[in-house]
Amino acid sequence: MSTLPIGAQLAAPAAWRGNIHGRTQGVPRQFIWIFLIACLAWLPLGAAERVISLAPSLTEMICAIGAADQLVGRTSACDYPPEPLKAVPVIGGFGAPSLEKLVALQPTLIVDIALEDEALGGQIKRLGLRRERIICRTLDDIPAALRRLGSLLHREVAAEALATQLTAGIAAARQAATAQKNKPLVYAEFWRDPPMTCGKKTFLAELITLAAGENLGDAAARDYFPVSAEWVVARRPDIVLCLYMADEKKLPEQMASRPGWNTLPAVRNKHVYGGFDNNLLLRPGPRALEGLRLLQNCFQAATR
Template identity: 30%
Template sequence: MSHPNRAPIGLAVSALLALIALCGACDRAEPEPPRPNQPAEATPDALPPGQRIVSFVPALTEIAFDMGLGPRIVGVSDFATWPPEPIKALPRVGGLVNPNLERTLALTPDLLLASPTLEAVRELGEAQKIPVVAPRTESIEDIYAAYAALGEATGERARAKEAAEALRRELEALKGATKATGDARPRVLLVVGRDPGSLKGLYAAGPGSFLDELLVLAGGRNALPKTESLWPAISKEYVLAHPPEWILEFNASPTADPEVKTREAREAWAAMPSLKAVKAGRVRGLTGAHLLLPGPRVAQTVRAIQVILGEGR
């Protein structure tokens, strides 16, 4: 039996998992687009940092917009997609693997949003004396903490608290709607990476990852045991040793067709016909840029999983 591969992952999957790390009312489909801020009465010299924000992390960009800081954002990551209309008009500054520091400086930012591992941006901030906010985004609690960090850095603590509490209430309501408990919860394999047309290059969301937390809120349980990595590389043999009742494949492309991705997933997993999930036709493809982002739209991911798992009950 094979075990999860804990060796350093390839560049493509590194970019995907980096996006993951960068990556309300109960009935809202997604956070409302922000309203423009009121003009500040203080002089420019008296304003706190965060009047010209450049964000290298899509999840933090979405959190900032959810707090109503959209008018202050002057540059975003190549992978930022929400809110659609404001994002289209903003300059792009690269991403985790290719931050464009020259373009960033040209935007004259007074606050940089980054990930804890983005050393180039941290060093830029130190050299240019620009504050850098780089919170962890590996769990639901980390998301709430990211709101607080942005609120502290921008002088918008009240807005941050209000937005975070709205998200907390939304997730609590979804949790309350889940009736399955214990062994009654289906075992689900959360696939976040796979080579096209095959079962090679498999990566999954393991126990303790934010996607695993969303699965639990949706009424499922992770088919995999806890490993050293939150996003382990796995083999077909390892899947056989921990057989899932559902296989959910996540695709972060904002334009991917879920029906097409479901068909492709089923064709690939047909190579393992003995799996209960394959026998029962319980293989699904989920698409959307928000699915792998630990930000304000995580409730949409919970709802999407709830709908799918409800088909088997």
């Protein structure tokens, strides 16, 4: 009986299927070994992990590389993709798990980006549980994070393919953005009263730049910070992105009702956008290029 995996047996040429150890019917032996190595390269190696993810971006990556079946715990913020996560228990908030629930799930691996309370990391270590911190805050962190998860969860081939695709997409967008002139000035608003925007150190600011825009908040080397209405009016943004719940159709009218805002190019030309899936714009993960396309569509419409 052949010892080939089932998939390899089905794919093997009929001339030598089931005859690997004996004489082959005119097929050179080296071709058989090449075929076997190619098949084995796609097989996940090593035992499956029991992994708990404490960050939604990492949870998305785990599912994207085909390792959703290894997830035994997640946070309340881990909401995508919804279908495979339905059966995965929630053990707490983003970076803030219940230690009791975590231990009860008997994980072999815990992955996080950061913990709300770093003292918890010490407790996890004292319990003898394996914990891996995976940095994923910027666009360039995403491919490396995918590769690390692929290595940890024995999904190297799928992780490498996705990482390579993302790297190529990011590089192409950077080249196009660098070549583009007359980039629109973009004001991203996270809250209305008081107005709040994002600085240079945020993932959204990176996406805005990659989409060939200029982020209004880049003057501040900060994350998120409040601004005055006068500060926005004085800078006259070409585009406004609303990252909070609002009626998208009424946004231009609502913006125009603010003192002085009816003079802004973004408001006057109705280049005020909302209704986004914020996770595409704020979560560094495998869907980063989808978030990029959302912004590119907005910016291209505003610069026609």
